[in-house]
Amino acid sequence: MDIQSCVEVRNEWDIVSARQLGRNMAKELGFGNVDQARITTAISELARNIYLYAGRGKICIEPIDQLGKKGLRIIALDNGPGIREIRKVMEDGYTTSGGLGAGLPGVKRLMDEFSIESTVDVGTEISATKWLR
Amino acid sequence: MTAKDALTERYQDLLSIYLKAKTETTLYKGQQFSRKLLEQQISPEDLVSLHIQVMDELFPNMSDEMRDSFDFLLEAMIGYGFAYREHQSLRDKQQQLESEIEVAASMQQTLLLSDVPQFDELDIGVVSVPAKKMNGDYYNFVKSGNSLSIAVADIIGKGIPAALCMSMIKYAMDSLPDEQMKPHLLLENLNRVVEQNVHSNMFITMFHGVYEPESHKFFYAGAGHEPGFIYNAKEDSFFDLIAKGLVLGVSRTTTYHPYEKEIQIGDMVILLSDGVTECRTSKGFIERDEIVSLIRKYMHLPAQQIVENVFQELDRLQEFELRDDFTLIILKRLV
Ligand SMILES: Nc1ncnc2c1ncn2[C@@H]1O[C@H](COP(=O)(O)OP(=O)(O)OP(=O)(O)O)[C@@H](O)[C@H]1O
Ligand SMILES: [Mg+2]
Numbered sequence: 049m050d051i052q053s054c055v056e057v058r059n060e061w062d063i064v065s066a067r068q069l070g071r072n073m074a075k076e077l078g079f080g081n082v083d084q085a086r087i088t089t090a091i092s093e094l095a096r097n098i099y100l101y102a103g104r105g106k107i108c109i110e111p112i113d114q115l116g117k118k119g120l121r122i123i124a125l126d127n128g129p130g131i132r133e134i135r136k137v138m139e140d141g142y143t144t145s146g147g148l149g150a151g152l153p154g155v156k157r158l159m160d161e162f163s164i165e166s167t168v169d170v171g172t173e174i175s176a177t178k179w180l181r
Numbered sequence: 182m183t184a185k186d187a188l189t190e191r192y193q194d195l196l197s198i199y200l201k202a203k204t205e206t207t208l209y210k211g212q213q214f215s216r217k218l219l220e221q222q223i224s225p226e227d228l229v230s231l232h233i234q235v236m237d238e239l240f241p242n243m244s245d246e247m248r249d250s251f252d253f254l255l256e257a258m259i260g261y262g263f264a265y266r267e268h269q270s271l272r273d274k275q276q277q278l279e280s281e282i283e284v285a286a287s288m289q290q291t292l293l294l295s296d297v298p299q300f301d302e303l304d305i306g307v308v309s310v311p312a313k314k315m316n317g318d319y320y321n322f323v324k325s326g327n328s329l330s331i332a333v334a335d336i337i338g339k340g341i342p343a344a345l346c347m348s349m350i351k352y353a354m355d356s357l358p359d360e361q362m363k364p365h366l367l368l369e370n371l372n373r374v375v376e377q378n379v380h381s382n383m384f385i386t387m388f389h390g391v392y393e394p395e396s397h398k399f400f401y402a403g404a405g406h407e408p409g410f411i412y413n414a415k416e417d418s419f420f421d422l423i424a425k426g427l428v429l430g431v432s433r434t435t436t437y438h439p440y441e442k443e444i445q446i447g448d449m450v451i452l453l454s455d456g457v458t459e460c461r462t463s464k465g466f467i468e469r470d471e472i473v474s475l476i477r478k479y480m481h482l483p484a485q486q487i488v489e490n491v492f493q494e495l496d497r498l499q500e501f502e503l504r505d506d507f508t509l510i511i512l513k514r515l516v
Contacts, residue, residue: 081255082230089259140267140274150263157266 052123054108063095066107073109074120077180086158087120087178093155094124094174102128102172112177119160119179127171134166184221193235200239222269225261229254282341286314289344293351298324302394304515306484308492309508317343318454318506319350327394330362333406333508334387335454337428346379350387364389364402365437368426372404372437375430385429388452392512397444402437404429407455410473412480414447419473422450449484450512451476456505457495467495476511484511 053073055066070091074084091107098105105126112119136142140153152174156162161177195214199207218228233251236243293316297305309318323330334350336343353374357367367389375385388409390401403424410419426437444450458469472491479490488509496503 080230081233081252082226085226085256085259086262088256089263140271150260153270154263154267157270158263 052108052110054106056104056106057095057098057126058104060099063092063099066091066095066109069107070109070120070122073111074178077111077118077120079120079178079180083178087122090155090158090176090178091122093150093152094122094176097152098124098126098128102126104128105171117179119177121175121177122159124174125171126173130168130170130172131164131166132168134164138164188218188221188223189231189234192231193238196232196235197239224265226255226258227262229258282314285341285344286311289315289348292348293319293321295321298322298329300324300329300392300394302397302514302516303329303392304484304511304513306486306488306511306513307509308488309506310492310496310503311506312456312503315341315344316506317347318456318508319347320452320508320510321351321354325362328362329392329394329512330389331392331452331510331512332387332389333452333454333510334385335406335456335506335508337384337386342383346383346385349378350375350385362391363439364391364400365439368402368404368429368437369435372427372429372435373433376433379430381430384431386455387429388424390450390452392444392450397514398441399444399450400439400441402426402439404435404437407453407458409453410449410451410476411442412449412451412476414445414449419451419476421469422452444514446514446516448514449476449480452508452510452512454506454508456503456507457509459505467498484513487511 053069055062055069057063057066067088071084071088074087079087091109095107098107103126105124105128108123108125110121110123112121131137137151138153138156142151142153152164155174155176158178159176160179162175164172164174166172191214195207195210199211223231229251233248233255236251237248297307305322307320309316309320311317317336319332319334319336321330321332332354334347336346350371353371354367357370368387371387379385385404386406387404388401388406389403390399392399401422401424404426405428406424408424409422411422412419422442424438424440427435429435453472457467457472459466472495475491475494476487479487482490488511491509492507495507
């Protein structure tokens, strides 16, 4: 099982499709309802960032199986403006939603693994994994 | 049984008891249960999920709408989970910062610690107590040749920036050549250091004096520092120890006026920081007169006991809540 499915993100409705894709896969993999909600929330945050800051991009969801350890990976990709100050952005209290704990640091805490790569004027790639317990 | 299963079981017990007989006792237990949840770092969406699980057990025939409404509630709870996690991470960070400050404070204490030198002619007493963790007051004794050089400084501003600034002053003073030990020249020198290195919104007041045991003369100069007192034993009266001068760091070209005073047997030189005169009691600021009468009350004692007693009384008057760093130094001529 190593099939990646992707959703193009160009407008707000696409965020819903990305969530739906993630939820279906999470359900299929056997994630409980809380983890399903966490995964879809992470997808929402990443997709909304693409829509707001990069204009367009895509969200890909892939099931993973590493030596029997199963999980789900979200990959958010765009060729937007990139993030200048990644370190700052990953600090609590930096997001425009200030104090709600959302945004990228919130996504990092919701998921088990998180990595971000971003180059100014080239784009951003964020990947976040949740393991099945 | 995992911790989570135990919680589920307990929740199921409490909930079924409550649903049978809606008593305040069970509600109270529910409230205590929520403390346990927090202790185990159960996030809000986990609790909702727990509730769903238990309701499924208790009411297998629950209507679809009811069941679905719980899923909706769970989704709506995620935002609170976000906030809860951020709170946890900020709390961890704060604890970490606090322990770092703790370490820095004790480093500062060791760095700034100044031993009180011994002189046959002088009895010396010192108290210096920070209001917060780090002390923005600074005092320094140096025995150079036969003389005693003494500095008292206060940063306008408190906390960590003030304390860092103090460390800089200490090293600037330590690196001055011995012949610069004339108080007014020393202040001119330090003033240039401060003007160049310290942010313009931070000011430092300083008093510097040199006691020469051969002549029993006290040479001194001041940079905007809270005036101390001189006690004249022959007249049995206290006078302000005025040393006019601009605070350090305002202008590169400030010069300082040299002062000197002869000290007789039994006379005292009293130096302080504004934390002493800005003691606030329920009746308002402490008057300088009151400090003088406190010193008078204890002046039959050795210098160290005078300063400690005065500090204790002022601390008690402020209900043990120091508002500013407190430094009080007394030099008493013995022979
Ligand atoms: N894909 C992206 N491309 C370019 N910049 C981005 C991208 N994602 C995030 N950023 C930048 O990083 C910042 C922080 O994003 P984050 O999602 O943490 O918070 P936010 O979007 O400002 O607020 P919210 O809490 O509502 O999500 C954004 O303000 C934006 O400047
Ligand atoms: Mg965002």
